[in-house]
Amino acid sequence: xxxxxxxxxxxxxxxxxxxxxxxxxxxxxxxxxxxxxxxxxxxxxxxxxxxxxxxxxxxxxxxxxxxxxxxxxxxxxxxxxxxxxxxxxxxxxxxxxxxxxxxxxxxxxxxxxxxxxxxxxxxxxxxxxxxxxxxxxxxxxxxxxxxxxxxxxxxxxxxxxxxxxxxxxxxxxxxxxxxxxxxx
Numbered sequence: 814x815x816x817x818x819x820x821x822x823x824x825x826x827x828x829x830x831x832x833x834x835x836x837x838x839x840x841x842x843x844x845x846x847x848x849x850x851x852x853x854x855x856x857x858x859x860x861x862x863x864x865x866x867x868x869x870x871x872x873x874x875x876x877x878x879x880x881x882x883x884x885x886x887x888x889x890x891x892x893x894x895x896x897x898x899x900x901x902x903x904x905x906x907x908x909x910x911x912x913x914x915x916x917x918x919x920x921x922x923x924x925x926x927x928x929x930x931x932x933x934x935x936x937x938x939x940x941x942x943x944x945x946x947x948x949x950x951x952x953x954x955x956x957x958x959x960x961x962x963x964x965x966x967x968x969x970x971x972x973x974x975x976x977x978x979x980x981x982x983x984x985x986x987x988x989x990x991x992x993x994x995x996x997x
Contacts, residue, residue, distance in 0.1 A: 878914070888910045921945070
C-alpha cells in the first residue's frame with residue numbers, strides 16, 4: 814500500500830472519530846429542525862392565576878420578571894409588582910412593557926425556593942405563588958460528562974496519526990538501508 818494513501822486514510826479516520834454526533838430524534842432523523850443550543854439554561858420560575866402569568870429568570874444576582882395577561886398573553890402595562898423570593902423582598906423596576914428587573918441582595922443557594930408576587934394593574938390585583946427549583950451542581954456535572962467523549966475521540970485520532978508516522982519512518986529507514994546495501 815502506498816504510504817501516502819495509508820496516511821490519508823488514517824487522517825480521515827481520525828477526523829471522523831473527532832466529529833460530534835448529529836442531533837436526532839428518537840427515530841434517527843431530525844426533520845430539518847435546527848439544533849438546540851447547548852449549555853445550561855438560566856434558572857426560571859413561574860406563577861399563574863386567572864388574571865396574570867408571571868415568569869422570572871435568575872442570572873446570578875440579576876432577576877428579570879415577565880408579566881402577561883392570562884386571557885390573551887399580552888404584556889401587562891404599568892403594573893406594580895412586588896416580589897418576594899426566598900423570604901427576601903426584591904425591588905423591581907419596569908424595564909419595558911411587561912418586563913421588570915431587579916437585583917437580589919445575594920446569589921441564591923441551591924434548593925427549592927418559594928416565590929410570591931403581589932400584582933396591581935389598573936382594576937386587577939392578585940397574589941401569585943410559585944417555586945424556583947435551583948440545582949446548579951447537576952448542570953455542571955452534565956456539562957463535564959458531555960465533554961469527555963470528544964476528548965477521547967481526539968486522543969484516538971492523535972494515536973492513529975502518530976502510529977502511521979512511526980510506521981512510515983520505519984519503512985523509509987528500511988528502504989534507505991536496502992538502497993545502501995544494494996549498491997555495495
